[in-house]
Amino acid sequence: MKRSLYKYISLYKEFFKTSLTEELSFRSNFILQSLMNIIFIGTYFFTSFFIFDHIEHIGMWNEIEFLLFLSFALAVDQTHYLIFSPNFWEFSGDVILGTLDFQLLKPFPTLFTVLFRRVAVPGILTVLLTYSLVIYFGIQVELSLLVWLSLPLCLFLSLFLLLGIEVLIAMLNFFTVEGMGINQLRLQVQHICRWPDFIYKNPARIWLFPLLAITSIPVRWILDMSYWSWLVAMFFGVLLLWFFIILLWPKALNFYESPSS
């Protein structure tokens, strides 16, 4: 077990090194991507500031609570961008061009190499920025010690719920000829979960609940510990989702027709 974990960690180290070398070879692109992420975060925050110039609450949250939600949602988003996002774009290309063959031949589970092989290194800066914002607004709302300690778990749960849903969407690549639309669909999931669940009315709220849960459940718990049972339910939900993905992935791979071989 320990040995196999070490194998995965060393492989990920190599993936990271390769991505870093590649990104640093094109420095202007590195700077532009970092700038793009900062603009992205800035637009969300300034939009919220301008809205809160005229109102006092959004749903049950005041400005600081809402900004904590936003920081958390963007922290999840930027962590996802750093670790997973480029891999989804590459996966679409691999399925179309048949280069997924190379991943299938590697002595590692395909899902691992597909999801982790590329790191969007410019995202490091904005990941740090969003984590700092979560800490800053967390101090403002005076979070308890237990909540501070649970923050990494909350981030982990959100990230893996988002990732699981995106993997399910990405599997649609096996059934389409062009992958851009599928990736657009994935981006829409990210858009939806950047807003709290209570802004949506039923039946949209019920139908979209798995997506809204990504950020809303952890932040509900962070702001009000009586939501602990929601967090526990989310934990089991994420486990169930990944169990389902692990079962479904080999079946989906059967639909892959390599155009190159």
Add this chain to the structure above:
Amino acid sequence: MLSFFMTIRLEYLKWLQSLKISLSKNLNYKINFLLMMVIPVLVYFAIKYNLWSSIYATNSAESIKGYTLSQMIEYQFWILIFELFVRSHFFSRNISEDIRLGRISVFLLYPFGFFNYQLSLFFSDKLIQFFIGIFSFFVVVTFGWIDIPSVGILFRAGVFIFMVSAFWFFAQLLVGFMAFWLEETWSINISIRFISAFLSGFIVPLDMYPEIISKILLWTPFPYLIYIPVRILMGESIDVVFSLFILFIWILILFVCIQLVWRKGLKLYTGAGI
């Protein structure tokens, strides 16, 4: 005289063929096209509709900065329609790929230039979007979510649709041409999208912004991309001539930049794989 007509006919055939190729390309991947062009606009609309409904409900506000809930929803519905007309495809990504992979070499030799080819792609996109926009407009009107504006207002909105589409075409072209110097241009394209969504009143009407920012913005192209046309469609009295003049100046600036960038870029260009 005969040779003149022959030239016109030849030009017409070139445009027609390019348009046909591009149309069939888009319509071949129908689901992909819908997922890229329609779904994002609908998702954004759904988010904004729910967000503003929730804001008005929880703040028990009759109006926020002069907007009642029904006016705010009407504003968002008009954005939905307007966006479906003007939303542009990922031109710049294709252009930069063409430059990076050396595919523009063929256009330097063909009797149909690169700019003309891109323009024909743009027209084919607009043709499809025109039908999507018209269809959505009728759906929204049929359900009574918005009222049909007067012919005069529709005409003014039509001029804005044309001008805004032209603005995006030139902006995308300019970003695409950056590939002569840069490895990737998509981050510039996406950044422009974020900035324009923020500064054009896509989420929040611009009169909710601090006054000084709203005033400065009037000299930039952003308010004329969404906020001003939507206010016109809502029946507000806006100085249309001034608005179109500012937008025209920005399109002109973009056009001049494109010419300069294209000329300078071509001098740097190395046709890979020839």
